[in-house]
Each structure stands twice: as structure tokens, then as C-alpha cells.
Amino acid sequence: MPSQPETYMQNRSGENEAKGAAFAGPAALARSLLAWYDQHGRDLPWRIRDRGQSHGQHQSQLRADPYHVWLSEIMLQQTGVVVVTPYFHKFLSRWPTIAALAAAPLNDVLQAWAGLGYYARARNLHKCARVLDTDFRDGFPEDTATLKTLPGIGDYTAAAISAIAFARPANVVDGNIERVVARLRAVAAPLPGARRELRKLAGEIAPDQRPGDYAQALMDLGATVCTPRNPACGVCPWAGSCQARINGNAAEYPRRVAKKAKPVRRGVAYWIERDSKIFLERRPARGLLGGMLCFPGSEWLEAVGESAGESAGESAGDAGDHLLPGEVRHTFTHFHLILRVSVRRAENHETDRPAGKWVAISELDQAGLPSVMQKVARHALGAMAAAE
Numbered sequence: 001m002p003s004q005p006e007t008y009m010q011n012r013s014g015e016n017e018a019k020g021a022a023f024a025g026p027a028a029l030a031r032s033l034l035a036w037y038d039q040h041g042r043d044l045p046w047r048i049r050d051r052g053q054s055h056g057q058h059q060s061q062l063r064a065d066p067y068h069v070w071l072s073e074i075m076l077q078q079t080g081v082v083v084v085t086p087y088f089h090k091f092l093s094r095w096p097t098i099a100a101l102a103a104a105p106l107n108d109v110l111q112a113w114a115g116l117g118y119y120a121r122a123r124n125l126h127k128c129a130r131v132l133d134t135d136f137r138d139g140f141p142e143d144t145a146t147l148k149t150l151p152g153i154g155d156y157t158a159a160a161i162s163a164i165a166f167a168r169p170a171n172v173v174d175g176n177i178e179r180v181v182a183r184l185r186a187v188a189a190p191l192p193g194a195r196r197e198l199r200k201l202a203g204e205i206a207p208d209q210r211p212g213d214y215a216q217a218l219m220d221l222g223a224t225v226c227t228p229r230n231p232a233c234g235v236c237p238w239a240g241s242c243q244a245r246i247n248g249n250a251a252e253y254p255r256r257v258a259k260k261a262k263p264v265r266r267g268v269a270y271w272i273e274r275d276s277k278i279f280l281e282r283r284p285a286r287g288l289l290g291g292m293l294c295f296p297g298s299e300w301l302e303a304v305g306e307s308a309g310e311s312a313g314e315s316a317g318d319a320g321d322h323l324l325p326g327e328v329r330h331t332f333t334h335f336h337l338i339l340r341v342s343v344r345r346a347e348n349h350e351t352d353r354p355a356g357k358w359v360a361i362s363e364l365d366q367a368g369l370p371s372v373m374q375k376v377a378r379h380a381l382g383a384m385a386a387a388e
């Protein structure tokens with residue numbers, strides 16, 4: 001990264017800015033953030049930290065395991081630390097090495113992933129483990145260009161692995177870091193168009209020394225101080241240089257192009273019961289909830305107006321089927337889903353399909369159902385218990 005002055009005078013857009021305020025330059029910003037991280041960084045199970053060593057000398061001799069970094073970064077996409085931590089431990093105790101993960105059946109990995117959402121991540125994780133196990137036996141790739149050739153690894157994850165596991169300078173930028181940088185520099189352009197500018201601004205600060213610690217420090221700042229709604233500017237190491245704080249409108253950044261409202265889709269999930277067992281089907285490998293075990297059901301069709309239920313597949317179905325009261329709501333990235341649950345007679349459904357299987361009601365908890373289907377199970381059991 002280019003050498004930068006320790007301080008510089010800046011006035012990007014702030015009419016309210018105190019005239020002549022001295023802002024820290026990139027090197028000083030990196031240094032203050034690292035000092036803050038040494039004191040306040042989070043201890044997370046996939047991290048190696050030695051607070052005693054981190055002052056003055058960087059921690060190049062203390063490297064996190066690349067498998068742990070990769071696994072945690074894939075799990076953390078779209079999901080928070082609290083949710084991810086037990087999954088991380090579960091995966092490592094079951095598959096302690098990349099070779100063990102590569103040797104696991106995909107369905108076992110999907111089952112262990114159940115509840116984390118965005119199941120394409122689990123499929124890519126498994127595919128990537130197989131590539132690593134066959135093509136990279138000499139060691140995990142270290143550079144971002146090679147990392148980005150692997151399944152499920154994009155710009156952000158490649159940079160994070162390279163910096164954190166291998167101490168290579170990299171510009172690690174995810175949504176949280178975009179927010180911090182947008183505020184620090186009061187970037188007026190809205191996301192997603194501002195992404196390139198935010199990356200460039202982040203790259204101007206990223207240091208060559210302690211790149212992994214710096215990336216994790218920025219992640220921690222975004223997660224614990226520069227939070228989306230109420231940034232805690234009073235305890236922020238960058239407060240003195242933050243343009244949005246000085247302007248008094250930090251929470252207004254990053255600016256975003258107004259989003260279109262998500263459409264609502266409706267459908268029916270079938271509760272097919274026989275001998276205290278429930279019929280489940282594995283969805284096709286590609287697409288939403290791909291490869292996951294789910295309740296069979298109707299198509300999920302976009303609802304147009306309040307009375308669209310019948311046309312959107314909400315009729316109970318064939319003779320003998322009946323809809324349970326109430327509905328299940330779930331939000332995916334691109335739409336809201338409202339499901340009714342229909343108790344369906346087994347003879348009204350093809351229950352001998354190869355993708356289907358019968359699972360004891362008492363074992364539904366361990367069946368590896370995705371979150372939306374766990375909601376369906378809870379709803380059905382609750383509605384039927386209430387009717388008794």
C-alpha cells in the first residue's frame with residue numbers, strides 16, 4: 001500500500017465540518033484501529049489472538065488455521081457470530097480436517113448446515129473441500145487469485161483468508177466494512193453503485209503490517225461499534241477523523257438506492273402422516289433450498305391482492321385433505337413466503353418417489369430441515385395439538 005502522511009486536511013463534503021480539523025492519515029488510522037483491536041477485539045473460536053504480543057510487533061508467527069478461517073467466513077456470510085459459533089464447533093468436531101469434510105456425503109453436510117440458511121453455501125463448501133483435497137494437497141492456497149478459483153470463494157472471502165490465515169496484505173471489504181468506510185469518508189453516492197469507491201477508499205487505509213489483524217479489527221469495529229442503527233461514536237478509535245460523525249449524521253450512511261418492496265409468495269406445505277411418521281422429500285440439487293429435505297407442497301406463487309390464496313395454491317387439495325388454521329411466514333432474500341399447512345392423506349400423494357422418505361415425528365428435530373420447514377413442523381404440531 002502507498003505510504004501516506006500521518007495527518008491531512010480534508011473537506012470532502014461537510015459544510016458543517018469544523019474548519020481546519022486535522023484528520024488522521026491512513027497510516028495513523030490503521031495504527032489507531034489496531035491499538036483498539038488489541039484492547040477490544042472479540043475472542044472468537046476461529047481466531048488466534050495473543051494480546052500480550054500484539055503491541056509493537058505484529059503476530060505473523062501466530063496464524064489461524066486456514067480451514068477454520070475459510071469455514072467461519074463461509075458460515076458468517078449473511079449470518080451473525082452468535083448463530084455461527086455452535087455450527088462452527090459442530091462442523092469441526094465432526095469433520096476436523098478438510099479431508100474429512102471432503103469425504104463426507106453431501107447430505108450429511110447439508111443436514112449439519114440445516115438452520116444456517118443459504119444452502120448453496122453448504123453445497124459449495126463441500127465441493128470446495130473436495131477440490132482442496134484433490135488439487136491442493138500441498139497446502140491451502142494463499143493468494144487471492146487462486147483462492148477465487150475455488151467454489152464459493154469470491155473477492156471478500158479470498159481476501160479474508162489471504163490476510164487472516166497467511167498474513168498477506170489484502171483489501172477485505174464486506175457490507176459492514178462498507179458501512180464504516182462510507183461513514184468515515186461521508187460517501188454521498190448510494191449503494192450498490194458506491195461499492196467500487198468504497199473499496200478504493202478502504203484500500204487506501206489497509207496496511208501492509210498485520211493485515212489479518214487489521215481486517216478483523218475492521219470487522220469488529222463494524223459489528224460492535226459502528227453498528228447499522230446506533231453507532232457508538234463516543235468509543236470509536238476513528239471518531240476524530242470520521243466525517244459523518246463530525247457532520248452529525250452517521251446513521252444516514254451508507255446511503256442506498258431505495259429498495260423495491262419484496263413480493264409475497266404463497267403456497268401450501270403438506271403434512272402427510274402415517275404410523276407416527278411424516279413424509280419428506282429432498283428438493284432438487286439446484287435452486288432454492290436445493291438438496292434439502294422438505295415437506296412436499298404446492299408451488300409458491302406470487303400473491304396478487306388479499307384474495308389470491310386459492311389461485312396461489314392455497315386450496316386444501318384433494319378430497320380428505322384439510323387446511324390447518326393459521327399460516328407460516330418466512331422471508332427469503334428476494335421474497336416473503338406465506339405457507340398454509342394442509343394435512344394430506346397419503347393416498348393423495350406419491351409417497352414412493354425416490355426423493356422421498358418417511359421420518360418419525362419424534363425425529364423431525366434431527367432431520368436437518370431448513371428453517372422454513374422447521375417452522376412448518378412447529379406450526380403443524382401446534383395446530384393439531386390445539387385441535388385435540
Ligand code: SF4
Nearest residue numbers: 226233236239242250
Ligand atoms: S465515529 Fe461513529 S460513524 Fe464514524 S466510524 Fe466511528 S462509530 Fe462509525
